[in-house]
Amino acid sequence: MQTNLLSIATNAKSISMTDKINHPQLCQWLNSVAHTRDKQAFTHLFQFFAPKILRIARAKFPNEAQANEVVQDTMSNVWRKAHLFNQDKGAATTWVYTVMRNVTFDMLRKIQGNKEDNLSDDIWPVAENMSSEGETFDDHLENENLLSVIEALPQAQQDVVKGFYFREMSQEQLATHLRLPLGTVKSRLRLALGKLKVQLGEKHD
Amino acid sequence: MINHHPKFELIQAFVNGDLPASLSAGIAIHADMCAVCQQKIAQFTEQVAENSFEEEFLDRFIVDDNDALESIAAINFDHMIDDIVQSSDIDIAIPKTEKSIEFNGVKYMLPSVLNNMVLSKKANIGKLTRTRIQLNEDEIHTSLLHIKPGGGVPEHTHKGFELTVLLAGSFHDESGEYVKGDFIMLDGSDQHHPVSTNGCLCYTVANDALHFTQGINKLLNPIGSFIY
Amino acid sequence: MKQTNITLPIFPLPIFLLPGGVTKLRIFEPRYLKMVSIASSGQGFVIWLKDKKVKDNAIVDQILWGSWVDIINFDQGEDGVLEVDVKCKSLIEINSIEQDSDNLHFGEVSIIKHWSETSIDNAGAELSKSLETVFSENKRLNDLYTKKSLNNTPWVLARWLEILPLDLGVKNKFVVNNNFKEAKAFVESVIFDSSL
Numbered sequence: 001m002q003t004n005l006l007s008i009a010t011n012a013k014s015i016s017m018t019d020k021i022n023h024p025q026l027c028q029w030l031n032s033v034a035h036t037r038d039k040q041a042f043t044h045l046f047q048f049f050a051p052k053i054l055r056i057a058r059a060k061f062p063n064e065a066q067a068n069e070v071v072q073d074t075m076s077n078v079w080r081k082a083h084l085f086n087q088d089k090g091a092a093t094t095w096v097y098t099v100m101r102n103v104t105f106d107m108l109r110k111i112q113g114n115k116e117d118n119l120s121d122d123i124w125p126v127a128e129n130m131s132s133e134g135e136t137f138d139d140h141l142e143n144e145n146l147l148s149v150i151e152a153l154p155q156a157q158q159d160v161v162k163g164f165y166f167r168e169m170s171q172e173q174l175a176t177h178l179r180l181p182l183g184t185v186k187s188r189l190r191l192a193l194g195k196l197k198v199q200l201g202e203k204h205d
Numbered sequence: 206m207i208n209h210h211p212k213f214e215l216i217q218a219f220v221n222g223d224l225p226a227s228l229s230a231g232i233a234i235h236a237d238m239c240a241v242c243q244q245k246i247a248q249f250t251e252q253v254a255e256n257s258f259e260e261e262f263l264d265r266f267i268v269d270d271n272d273a274l275e276s277i278a279a280i281n282f283d284h285m286i287d288d289i290v291q292s293s294d295i296d297i298a299i300p301k302t303e304k305s306i307e308f309n310g311v312k313y314m315l316p317s318v319l320n321n322m323v324l325s326k327k328a329n330i331g332k333l334t335r336t337r338i339q340l341n342e343d344e345i346h347t348s349l350l351h352i353k354p355g356g357g358v359p360e361h362t363h364k365g366f367e368l369t370v371l372l373a374g375s376f377h378d379e380s381g382e383y384v385k386g387d388f389i390m391l392d393g394s395d396q397h398h399p400v401s402t403n404g405c406l407c408y409t410v411a412n413d414a415l416h417f418t419q420g421i422n423k424l425l426n427p428i429g430s431f432i433y
Numbered sequence: 434m435k436q437t438n439i440t441l442p443i444f445p446l447p448i449f450l451l452p453g454g455v456t457k458l459r460i461f462e463p464r465y466l467k468m469v470s471i472a473s474s475g476q477g478f479v480i481w482l483k484d485k486k487v488k489d490n491a492i493v494d495q496i497l498w499g500s501w502v503d504i505i506n507f508d509q510g511e512d513g514v515l516e517v518d519v520k521c522k523s524l525i526e527i528n529s530i531e532q533d534s535d536n537l538h539f540g541e542v543s544i545i546k547h548w549s550e551t552s553i554d555n556a557g558a559e560l561s562k563s564l565e566t567v568f569s570e571n572k573r574l575n576d577l578y579t580k581k582s583l584n585n586t587p588w589v590l591a592r593w594l595e596i597l598p599l600d601l602g603v604k605n606k607f608v609v610n611n612n613f614k615e616a617k618a619f620v621e622s623v624i625f626d627s628s629l
Binding site: 168169170171173174177178188189191192193195196 | 563595615618624
Binding site: 021047052075090 | 213214217220221222226229230233247249250251252253254255256257258259282285286288289290292293294295296317318319320321322323340341342
């Protein structure tokens, strides 16, 4: 593996952060909830997030009541855990996403495995490790063993290149671009590859 | 230096919350020790969160008045808000307790991810000791596996996947040496014969019993289901 | 096909680049710094598609083609590492390879023709629009291309093939087969609903 690997040194924010979300505003509301138990600010947060959470939950839970429960539990966790949000460590959207994903995970585990062990907060801590700052990929590689490190990079890290530097889209990015669920994009790629093989086969006959 | 990492698809599924608890915990344990993957996960989470809460996805669902909102929700958002803000409780972050486990007279700190998981009694064959982690995921078995110095797992293959995250020590197989933090995911096409010269402790997840492939070791097949 | 034989430095990289394609490279290994100095005073260099996966899957034993690139821009990154933008001007076939004392590879190459160099005007096609959006949403990608031939279907297809999330082994086929229709059908079935 060669030098180009370092070209991933771009911040994901430059790819993903858009103007479509008013991040400072969300942050401010979340902090008001944390510091002054501001019900008005919470109402704003609720109006912003709840419909979106509901839509996402509907895709994961066929049962309407369960989807509603995801909204209720996520938003009530936002109310009770807002003080754990640290705006220096990441965006409000990232924090709420974590809360929602954890609620969803625990609920699915409860439904599927009948386990009420609520493991999600151990797996994805809501209070820390939200940072995308700190030690960057670049820094990690910048030491005196640089060359040997790069030579030894496994495929898994080569794959990172696809995600963060626009040499190639990730499947996730393609899904976002096409406004399609990831699963649909994956099956399209599979289908297209299948067709390609058929065409090749025919040609060789 | 950690050399083996989860591939990007796994990290995506992890961030999306689509993996079973066993594999999610495996990735979380690895990321705790691996700054590179921690960074990847953080950036990807940020990206997914951004996409999830982008306004325009909703254009076709939401009209800017409460009736429309409630009709798609079939729940009363106002009531929900009132209900939530009535509570004055806040969740206090409980400082993480450190748990440890002893194998062969040595005490190992457990990754905090495992704090609330139930461990069953240790079972032992020769230089191998394992304790199952009770996650109740049907055919997926999760364990802590301890190998005493000089011990190893006979050459085997498996129908499904086998994940090993090295928590302490090191082992090697035909493909090379593995060290603390390495995330080693094998599938049915891989055959290997791990040996630990100085002993090690692993977090393992497998979704099928192992099948030993070599001569006399075929007789050992029953221990396949013992180990994983 | 073998009109001219040229000797060029070779940079093995897991990068799929068709004629007209631009990518940014960061260069710090001594042998590749040497390569850049040879390339910028001479005739460019070759990016030779190399990837562990391609070999492992035994899709091809060895890829014998490369992307002949010119350095079109260079800069120093914030950390002082040399960054060069390279643009592919042609595909070449590698006839033989040697290594010099600095472990830099040189190959004797000859030019091969590829459909992506042709021109088919198709202004306003859906594929172009979709690609235009990708450009507009991704500054780093957009900045690489001062001139975009969005009305030229082969150019658009080539850029799609470069950025789609596919195994390099698969991408390799689009050079080896060198079939424009096949490539077009493939990209369309990914971008549009393939059940149609």
